[in-house]
Amino acid sequence: MSTFNVPKREEVSENNQAIFDNLEKAVGFVPNLYATYAHSENALGNYLTLANAKTSLKAKEKEVINLAVSEVNNCTYCLSAHTAIGKMNGFTDDQILELRAGYASFDNKLDALARLSKNITENRGAASEAVVDNFLNAGWTKENLIDTIVVVGDKTISNYLHRTTNVPIDFPVAQPLQSVEV
Known part of the structure; x- marks a missing residue:
């Protein structure tokens, strides 16, 4: 290409x-x-x-979504950008790898968010009922669910734009995800 x-x-x-x-x-x-x-x-x-629209999600929570979605969509540009932004939001390198893999062993609530984001993306919007129930049982609201779907869509747009245009990455390049136990 x-x-x-x-x-x-x-x-x-x-x-x-x-x-x-x-x-x-x-x-x-x-x-x-x-x-x-x-x-x-x-x-x-x-x-x-x-x-930049108003949302019920905090910046750090949006980064959880951005990392999980960009990994599923295999977008090195967005993974690179959101690895840098994730660090600016307080995530460690190991936490970022977990979020990319679609989970967060370090935080129950973020774990449910990462799992939902990955599941929605992998299933093209048809999230599994168990994953949605887990998300809501972890303390998230239906408003948070809707806002999560909007962020998944937002990130998917950029993932697709980069995957189609292949413009040069101008952030430190994120390395391929090594096997991280889920």
């Missing part, structure tokens, strides 16, 4: 240039995957609106 070009600021619309400027201020650079969204006049803004 050929690699898509990563558009530079001067190659995108005025609207996307403004978003690039905001990303530059917020994160210090424009991640290649975000820049790739700017091939479309509307996709970058729409995606960032979805990704």
